[in-house]
Amino acid sequence: MRHQLSILPLLVRMYVKSQMEYRGAFWLDRLAQILSYGAVLLGMWILLQKFDLLGGWNWPELALLFSFQLLAYALGASVSFTQLRDLEDLVRLGTLDALLTKPINTWAYLIFSGLNVGYAGHIALAIPVLIWALMAAGVQWSLGTVLFFAGSLLSATLVTGAVITMIGATAMIWVRSNHLFSIFFGFWELTRYPINIFPTGIQAVLLTVVPLGYISAVPVAVLLGKPVPLLGDFAGLAALLAGPIIALLAVAHWRYALSRYQGAGG
Amino acid sequence: MSAYAAFVRSGFLTSFAYRNDVWANIFGKLVQVFARVAIWLAVYAGATMVDGISIQDMITYALLGGVVMGATRYDRIVRHVGNALKTGDVAIWLLKPVHYPLYLLAIEAGASAYTFLLAVVPTIVIVALVYGMYPPTSLFHGVIFIAFCALSFLIHFLCAAIFGILAFWLMTVFSLEWLLQSLITLLSGMLIPFWFFPEPFGTIAAHQPLAWLVYYPSAVWLGRFDIPQTLFYFGLGLAWTVLLAFVLALLWRRAANRITVQGG
Numbered sequence: 373m374r375h376q377l378s379i380l381p382l383l384v385r386m387y388v389k390s391q392m393e394y395r396g397a398f399w400l401d402r403l404a405q406i407l408s409y410g411a412v413l414l415g416m417w418i419l420l421q422k423f424d425l426l427g428g429w430n431w432p433e434l435a436l437l438f439s440f441q442l443l444a445y446a447l448g449a450s451v452s453f454t455q456l457r458d459l460e461d462l463v464r465l466g467t468l469d470a471l472l473t474k475p476i477n478t479w480a481y482l483i484f485s486g487l488n489v490g491y492a493g494h495i496a497l498a499i500p501v502l503i504w505a506l507m508a509a510g511v512q513w514s515l516g517t518v519l520f521f522a523g524s525l526l527s528a529t530l531v532t533g534a535v536i537t538m539i540g541a542t543a544m545i546w547v548r549s550n551h552l553f554s555i556f557f558g559f560w561e562l563t564r565y566p567i568n569i570f571p572t573g574i575q576a577v578l579l580t581v582v583p584l585g586y587i588s589a590v591p592v593a594v595l596l597g598k599p600v601p602l603l604g605d606f607a608g609l610a611a612l613l614a615g616p617i618i619a620l621l622a623v624a625h626w627r628y629a630l631s632r633y634q635g636a637g638g
Numbered sequence: 639m640s641a642y643a644a645f646v647r648s649g650f651l652t653s654f655a656y657r658n659d660v661w662a663n664i665f666g667k668l669v670q671v672f673a674r675v676a677i678w679l680a681v682y683a684g685a686t687m688v689d690g691i692s693i694q695d696m697i698t699y700a701l702l703g704g705v706v707m708g709a710t711r712y713d714r715i716v717r718h719v720g721n722a723l724k725t726g727d728v729a730i731w732l733l734k735p736v737h738y739p740l741y742l743l744a745i746e747a748g749a750s751a752y753t754f755l756l757a758v759v760p761t762i763v764i765v766a767l768v769y770g771m772y773p774p775t776s777l778f779h780g781v782i783f784i785a786f787c788a789l790s791f792l793i794h795f796l797c798a799a800i801f802g803i804l805a806f807w808l809m810t811v812f813s814l815e816w817l818l819q820s821l822i823t824l825l826s827g828m829l830i831p832f833w834f835f836p837e838p839f840g841t842i843a844a845h846q847p848l849a850w851l852v853y854y855p856s857a858v859w860l861g862r863f864d865i866p867q868t869l870f871y872f873g874l875g876l877a878w879t880v881l882l883a884f885v886l887a888l889l890w891r892r893a894a895n896r897i898t899v900q901g902g
Contacts, residue, residue, distance in 0.1 A: 397810045404816035411820035415829040422688070422834045423681040551662035558666035562673050569680035574672065 376476055383485040391489060402493030409497050412564070413438055427569035432508035433596055439502035441563050441588035444525060446494035448532025448587070455486040456540020460550055463543050463636050479626060511595055520608065524591035527615030531586045534615070534622035541629040547636045556582070563588045568601050575601050586614035641736060642744040649748020664757045667708055671765045674700040689833065695860055698772040701762055702856040703828050706790045708758035709750040712798035712822065713815050715742060719802030720811030732894060739799055739890050746795055775861025782868055786855040789875045793850045796882035803886065806893035827853030847878040
């Protein structure tokens with residue numbers, strides 16, 4: 373076990389080194405991503421210049437929602453997205469079989485040998501916006517809110533990573549999983565906006581089947597003392613518990629998918 | 639010419655092979671269009687009119703945005719060039735009696751037609767039935783809307799292909815794709831129509847080529863311009879198309895000259 377753990381930092385170091393081989397391209401990619409998310413944020417600002425409120429949320433509150441979502445997503449996706457998106461190819465090409473014979477946990481190997489430092493761009497944009505928004509949105513700070521903020525951010529990170537892991541793992545059963553990712557990103561875009569603006573059906577989906585409501589709208593609404601539809605007073609607790617619960621589900625699902633894996637021809 | 643027709647067909651049929659993707663696509667689009675309508679309902683917050691634009695106008699605008707932007711995918715075009723460059727396949731296209739940018743156009747036309755028929759049309763019908771949608775202001779506006787859609791497809795393709803070909807110099811398509819995404823998000827009018835932009839940014843945005851992707855087709859449908867104005871903006875869009883086509887042809891010629899294929 374200790375031996376296995378000591379390998380992980382080595383895997384990360386090797387991957388980061390390979391990414392940094394093309395340093396210019398790496399930072400150009402990050403800049404392009406910052407501009408892209410910046411464009412979405414700028415769009416929101418233009419809208420709020422005209423309309424003042426979106427579903428009862430003002431500009432600093434929406435900026436808080438946007439940056440919280442971007443940060444939680446970047447942290448969660450760095451330990452899941454590219455690695456599990458590519459799992460489909462590993463299954464199709466049979467490369468996964470070779471990974472299964474390695475004397476290390478397959479999930480740990482997959483995640484840490486591809487730990488995506490490319491999310492540095494997301495984080496570089498999210499943190500300054502988050503700090504500004506936390507000050508401008510008038511959060512009532514107390515020890516309770518500080519703990520809730522940290523706990524719900526951690527929970528949101530877990531939700532992101534767990535949902536992506538569950539989608540990616542289906543490739544071991546169905547060979548394909550990429551169409552599920554396009555559904556995921558459809559819903560993911562909605563989490564930049566307050567959940568109360570959507571029809572009840574979409575709200576219900578975001579709080580249950582595709583639980584992305586917990587990566588931004590629910591925790592940020594609780595932090596700002598805004599009502600959360602469907603969950604009501606339970607929202608705070610739900611935001612904190614969603615991460616650990618969905619992560620456990622993801623572990624069970626990963627084990628199940630791995631047990632069903634039979635290889636895809638070859 | 640018949641070769642390109644075959645590429646259009648092949649683009650269409652290749653998409654047909656991935657039917658799961660189409661269902662996922664319809665579902666993803668449905669969620670997106672619903673979301674956009676929800677955003678406009680939320681910002682209007684019960685008001686019927688803002689700056690002379692009614693909420694029903696904005697719902698129609700959001701749906702039309704789905705129609706004109708739903709089928710063509712700049713990321714697919716950019717990645718297509720990127721993959722050809724990475725694998726060295728691009729060298730093969732230099733040997734064939736086919737103009738590579740035209741081949742790209744043909745493939746994308748086929749794939750777009752497929753997505754349009756099987757994903758965009760059903761999505762729009764469903765959302766229009768739920769929220770209601772304005773018909774075009776007049777027969778003229780309805781007919782010229784179709785011409786504007788064709789212009790939208792061409793400019794969309796040309797911009798994406800230009801960004802793709804730039805990879806011959808930058809050797810990475812990743813950043814080019816994200817850069818184009820940021821421009822399209824803000825400058826196509828997809829998220830927010832330019833009449834809600836603060837001036838002078840609204841006027842500036844309305845004259846750059848990406849405005850023809852979503853803003854003009856939708857604004858024409860809604861009757862925001864009278865007949866002479868509509869024709870003027872169509873002409874301006876056409877001029878942008880010619881200019882972009884010229885830029886693409888020039889870039890492709892330069893790129894073909896400087897290409898080095900490693901390995902194979």
